[in-house]
Amino acid sequence: MKKIVNELNLKKDNGGIIVNIPEKLFYTSEHEWIKVEGEQGRIGITDYAQHHLGDIVFAELPELDETFAMSESLGVVESVKAVSSIFCPVGGTVIEVNEALESAPELINEDPYENWIAIIKITDSSELDKLMSAEAYAAYCQTLED
Amino acid sequence: MSLKRTPLYPMHLKYNGKIIDFGGWELPVQYEGMGIIKEHCMVREKAGLFDVSHMGEVFVTGEKAEEYLQNLVCNDVNTVQDGQVLYSPMCYPSGGVVDDLLVYRYNKQKYLVVVNASNVDKDFAWMNEHLIAGVAVENVSDNYAQLALQGPQAQAILQKVSDTDLGSIKFFWFNPEVKIAGVDSIVSRTGYTGEDGFEIYIGPAQAIQVWEAILQAGGDLVSPIGLGARDSLRFEAKLPLYGQEIDQDITPLEAGLGFFVKLNADDFIGKSALVKQKEAGLARKLVEFSMIGKGIPRSHYEVRKDGVPIGHVTTGLHSPTFKKPIGLALINIENTEPGTEIDIIIRDKPIQAVVGQGIFYRKKTKSK
Numbered sequence: 001m002k003k004i005v006n007e008l009n010l011k012k013d014n015g016g017i018i019v020n021i022p023e024k025l026f027y028t029s030e031h032e033w034i035k036v037e038g039e040q041g042r043i044g045i046t047d048y049a050q051h052h053l054g055d056i057v058f059a060e061l062p063e064l065d066e067t068f069a070m071s072e073s074l075g076v077v078e079s080v081k082a083v084s085s086i087f088c089p090v091g092g093t094v095i096e097v098n099e100a101l102e103s104a105p106e107l108i109n110e111d112p113y114e115n116w117i118a119i120i121k122i123t124d125s126s127e128l129d130k131l132m133s134a135e136a137y138a139a140y141c142q143t144l145e146d
Numbered sequence: 147m148s149l150k151r152t153p154l155y156p157m158h159l160k161y162n163g164k165i166i167d168f169g170g171w172e173l174p175v176q177y178e179g180m181g182i183i184k185e186h187c188m189v190r191e192k193a194g195l196f197d198v199s200h201m202g203e204v205f206v207t208g209e210k211a212e213e214y215l216q217n218l219v220c221n222d223v224n225t226v227q228d229g230q231v232l233y234s235p236m237c238y239p240s241g242g243v244v245d246d247l248l249v250y251r252y253n254k255q256k257y258l259v260v261v262n263a264s265n266v267d268k269d270f271a272w273m274n275e276h277l278i279a280g281v282a283v284e285n286v287s288d289n290y291a292q293l294a295l296q297g298p299q300a301q302a303i304l305q306k307v308s309d310t311d312l313g314s315i316k317f318f319w320f321n322p323e324v325k326i327a328g329v330d331s332i333v334s335r336t337g338y339t340g341e342d343g344f345e346i347y348i349g350p351a352q353a354i355q356v357w358e359a360i361l362q363a364g365g366d367l368v369s370p371i372g373l374g375a376r377d378s379l380r381f382e383a384k385l386p387l388y389g390q391e392i393d394q395d396i397t398p399l400e401a402g403l404g405f406f407v408k409l410n411a412d413d414f415i416g417k418s419a420l421v422k423q424k425e426a427g428l429a430r431k432l433v434e435f436s437m438i439g440k441g442i443p444r445s446h447y448e449v450r451k452d453g454v455p456i457g458h459v460t461t462g463l464h465s466p467t468f469k470k471p472i473g474l475a476l477i478n479i480e481n482t483e484p485g486t487e488i489d490i491i492i493r494d495k496p497i498q499a500v501v502g503q504g505i506f507y508r509k510k511t512k513s514k
Binding site (some may be wrong): 058079102 | 175182183374378440444464493
């Protein structure tokens with residue numbers, strides 16, 4: 001089946017889909033990423049996710065001050081055909097949401113790492129240990145395509 | 147059970163289709179580098195080429211073929227002329243729908259019936275069950291590949307690869323002896339997008355040759371289009387999809403297809419139930435709606451009025467043409483007046499919507 005090509009590791013595209021998986025982020029098996037910034041975490045969906053969803057036409061964002069447990073649904077993205085929940089990579093309280101996505105959800109397709117969903121204050125940073133590194137996530141995506 | 151592939155499967159790989167399991171068929175939902183919205187707009191603005199080889203084809207022949215079909219389907223087969231195509235629901239005695247189909251009349255003793263892919267076996271069994279002396283039905287689905295070329299540029303593109311004057315094929319007529327790129331084809335001016343265009347039936351072995359010739363002739367004016375845009379295009383044009391707007395529990399009258407049900411013509415299966423339903427008045431019907439609150443309506447979402455369930459969404463999506471969510475819902479007749487506010491239940495929350503009329507895409511098909 002299709003070969004996942006991590007853009008950072010492998011520039012050459014040999015018939016695979018090119019998926020950008022930046023280093024230094026943590027990843028979930030549900031295709032969210034989290035970037036740790038001190039006690040805060042910036043959350044979004046991965047390039048693999050946006051690629052598979054297709055044209056995103058709607059984003060339902062969490063409310064400020066809402067608290068979510070690890071893996072709890074904090075929002076929804078919808079493409080023309082699919083509805084997909086966004087799961088909180090680690091537990092936390094929402095301190096900022098990317099309101100630009102409400103009027104322009106397609107930004108996620110354009111750059112899913114620049115166009116984050118929310119910033120949370122992380123409840124328990126030890127939960128980060130349960131997430132995948134870029135390398136592990138790239139390998140995981142490959143298993144989904146095999 | 148292994149998935150089935152159409153003769154054009156190699157083309158879907160070649161053009162980087164994203165292959166999905168569509169009712170047992172491996173078909174592209176969209177193509178890499180395009181995506182549903184771009185593909186949708188391509189068909190509205192220029193032209194798109196679809197592989198619809200999964201559709202079923204059944205020949206109905208014999209001296210009683212006309213009489214047989216007249217009894218089988220709701221529309222008036224007797225009024226169809228040689229070379230004309232008829233759209234019709236085919237109903238159960240209950241008035242619920244077995245399938246919706248196209249009937250191509252060669253002559254009074256030979257018809258080609260085109261049915262939905264997911265219903266081929268069921269339809270063929272149904273047709274056999276109601277067979278009468280003097281009629282033969284033959285499932286020839288495997289003998290045909292089917293392409294649809296749709297969009298305002300469809301005729302100009304197809305004309306480049308055909309010597310037949312395609313302008314001579316009027317809307318809902320066909321020509322069974324057309325050569326497309328040198329290949330014997332049945333060509334009808336029909337489609338499922340709300341645009342002008344053609345459906346082309348060819349032998350499986352020649353499918354790739356015809357597909358490539360059309361893409362080459364069209365150049366930048368045509369793209370391969372996947373099933374995702376096929377659904378969004380048909381939906382915007384308010385064309386029904388079996389399993390959503392119509393099914394065994396929804397009658398054509400409820401689905402707003404009364405025009406295709408000839409209650410004054412000869413008897414047909416389901417007629418007495420439909421006459422009764424019409425006389426009693428519909429208890430529910432299909433309506434258009436647009437969203438007031440934020441959210442995208444989807445098939446099977448519940449519809450409520452003042453907290454009380456009144457029906458469900460049959461199809462809803464973010465319309466690529468209107469750039470906003472619109473939907474079709476089957477709801478209690480009391481709430482079907484345009485302007486009525488209703489709630490669509492999206493993830494357990496009521497989101498406000500309003501019943502509309504004429505908010506869908508105005509079809510660009512050629513009525514003459």
